[in-house]
Amino acid sequence: MAERVSISAGKKRNLKLLADPEGRFRMMAIDQRGSLKRMLAKVMGIEPDDVKYEDLARVKKIITKVLSPYSSATLMDPVYGYPYSIDYIPKDVGVLLAFEETGYEKAGPNGRERRSRPIEGWSVEKAKKAGANAVKLLIYYRPEASDETLKHQQEFVKRVGEECERYDIPFLLELVSYPLLEDEIAASPDPEKPTTDTPVFARRKPEIVMKTAAEFSKPEY
Amino acid sequence: MAERVSISAGKKRNLKLLADPEGRFRMMAIDQRGSLKRMLAKVMGIEPDDVKYEDLARVKKIITKVLSPYSSATLMDPVYGYPYSIDYIPKDVGVLLAFEETGYEKAGPNGRERRSRPIEGWSVEKAKKAGANAVKLLIYYRPEASDETLKHQQEFVKRVGEECERYDIPFLLELVSYPLLEDEIAASPDPEKPTTDTPVFARRKPEIVMKTAAEFSKPEY
Numbered sequence: 001m002a003e004r005v006s007i008s009a010g011k012k013r014n015l016k017l018l019a020d021p022e023g024r025f026r027m028m029a030i031d032q033r034g035s036l037k038r039m040l041a042k043v044m045g046i047e048p049d050d051v052k053y054e055d056l057a058r059v060k061k062i063i064t065k066v067l068s069p070y071s072s073a074t075l076m077d078p079v080y081g082y083p084y085s086i087d088y089i090p091k092d093v094g095v096l097l098a099f100e101e102t103g104y105e106k107a108g109p110n111g112r113e114r115r116s117r118p119i120e121g122w123s124v125e126k127a128k129k130a131g132a133n134a135v136k137l138l139i140y141y142r143p144e145a146s147d148e149t150l151k152h153q154q155e156f157v158k159r160v161g162e163e164c165e166r167y168d169i170p171f172l173l174e175l176v177s178y179p180l181l182e183d184e185i186a187a188s189p190d191p192e193k194p195t196t197d198t199p200v201f202a203r204r205k206p207e208i209v210m211k212t213a214a215e216f217s218k219p220e221y
Numbered sequence: 222m223a224e225r226v227s228i229s230a231g232k233k234r235n236l237k238l239l240a241d242p243e244g245r246f247r248m249m250a251i252d253q254r255g256s257l258k259r260m261l262a263k264v265m266g267i268e269p270d271d272v273k274y275e276d277l278a279r280v281k282k283i284i285t286k287v288l289s290p291y292s293s294a295t296l297m298d299p300v301y302g303y304p305y306s307i308d309y310i311p312k313d314v315g316v317l318l319a320f321e322e323t324g325y326e327k328a329g330p331n332g333r334e335r336r337s338r339p340i341e342g343w344s345v346e347k348a349k350k351a352g353a354n355a356v357k358l359l360i361y362y363r364p365e366a367s368d369e370t371l372k373h374q375q376e377f378v379k380r381v382g383e384e385c386e387r388y389d390i391p392f393l394l395e396l397v398s399y400p401l402l403e404d405e406i407a408a409s410p411d412p413e414k415p416t417t418d419t420p421v422f423a424r425r426k427p428e429i430v431m432k433t434a435a436e437f438s439k440p441e442y
Contacts, residue, residue, distance in 0.1 A: 009307050013352035017312050086230050091238050092313035128349065129389040131234035168350040 010168030014133040018094040018170065020072040028071035030063050030081060031136070033102035056080045064088050075136055077102075078122055082130060094133040096172065099124070099160055104140050112180050112194070113149040114140035116156055124163035134170040135160065142180045143211040154215070161221050173216060177208045231389035235354040239315040239391065241293040249292035251284050251302060252357070254323035277301045285309050296357055298323075299343055303351060315354040317393065320345070320381055325361050333401050333415070334370040335361035337377055345384035355391040356381065363401045364432040375436070382442050394437060398429045 007015075019025050034048075037056060041048040044055075057080045064085035068074045073094030076082045082097065089095055099122065104114035116139050127135050137160050139153055157173060164171035179185060179194035179201060187198040196205075228236075240246050255269075258277060262269040265276075278301045285306035289295045294315030297303045303318065310316055320343065325335035337360050348356050358381050360374055378394060385392035400406060400415035400422060408419040417426075 008350075009304065010351045013307055013310075013316070017352075019312075021312070083230065086234055089234075091240075091242070091315075094312075095234070129229075130231045131238075131389075168352075 008168045014170050017133045018073040026072040028067050029075040031075045031077040031098040057084045061085045096134045096136050097127040097132040099135050099137045107149050108146045113145045115152050128167045136172040138174040140178050141175050141212050175212050229389045235391050238354045239294040247293040249288050250296040252296045252298040252319040278305045282306045317355045317357050318348040318353040320356050320358045328370050329367045334366045336373050349388045355393050356385050357393040359395040362396050362433050396433050
């Protein structure tokens with residue numbers, strides 16, 4: 001029998017603001033940072049590190065302005081996105097703010113494990129003050145990682161979840177897998193740039209997803 | 222020359238959520254407590270104190286359900302209104318929550334001065350968590366009141382204003398005058414129930430309004 005989950009009025013109101021009038025979540029994500037920087041660099045014929053803050057902010061602003069009105073809620077990052085794009089979010093469109101720093105810290109015995117970090121100086125309290133209707137956290141996760149990395153990622157999720165509960169704001173957890181084991185690396189076309197786009201990873205993925213979902217479905221989160 | 226007022230992004234977003242798409246504030250107030258109780262009592266042929274919590278909450282719920290969709294924002298009280306009405310506020314309609322306890326504390330040399338109090342256990346932080354886009358404070362004010370009463374009301378406004386600033390939430394101050402001086406009381410049809418609906422009060426009102434506005438336009442608020 002499913003457990004009844006009670007939900008605060010404030011959180012319920014926020015969930016409503018994220019959904020369309022039919023109650024469906026039609027969210028638009030424009031919180032990409034590292035990947036958008038690499039795309040822009042390619043188009044501009046420069047190195048990713050040479051892409052200027054203003055260019056990234058401007059591209060996000062334009063995309064937000066054009067696409068946000070078609071979404072029930074728009075996911076922004078607080079660094080390049082929110083300051084320049086918030087004025088273009090219509091009043092009937094909800095606001096989600098990303099919590100995690102872009103990318104990851106390399107860790108583990110082979111340096112291929114990924115640990116997430118918060119954006120420096122950012123907090124759930126600040127997201128709430130900025131008018132966010134939800135906080136989104138992207139977490140890299142492989143159940144096969146070392147105990148230290150697993151614990152690091154689990155503690156991070158717990159901490160952000162607790163903060164969200166304190167501020168009555170919905171918490172959206174985005175769990176992302178990545179290539180980690182030797183055979184996954186070896187199967188990648190360029191082992192220097194391992195990818196999940198291989199048969200060996202595809203075969204393993206259902207198990208990864210189920211184990212990851214099982215972990216974060218525990219009541220302590 | 223007018224001073225430039227800077228406004229935080231969170232507060233600006235909230236102001237947008239209170240306005241209609243043309244930027245006009247079309248607000249519906251259903252935060253009346255004492256007066257609505259008296260109206261209900263009259264209709265039901267009972268004493269105001271005998272009006273049940275459920276009846277007041279139900280009337281507010283029905284009014285909110287019917288009228289809120291026509292407003293750009295709806296003002297509710299957190300005691301009888303919010304818990305039962307919040308589900309009927311459409312997602313494109315903003316939420317204002319009242320801060321003051323209904324009525325007033327009698328004070329001053331003739332017992333006719335009015336001092337405001339917060340709703341017990343309520344705070345700007347809780348209003349923000351509940352999903353409010355603004356906090357509204359009704360303050361009774363007569364510049365002719367005793368220094369103690371003036372100070373009490375001024376300090377109350379300052380405290381709520383500071384809390385609103387801390388949580389980046391707009392602060393709506395509703396200043397209300399009331400009959401206080403002897404000639405205003407004497408001119409009332411029933412001096413036991415003094416009213417502002419007299420020629421002597423009407424003549425004095427412009428001065429009351431200007432002095433009150435001057436006080437609360439000071440930079441310390």
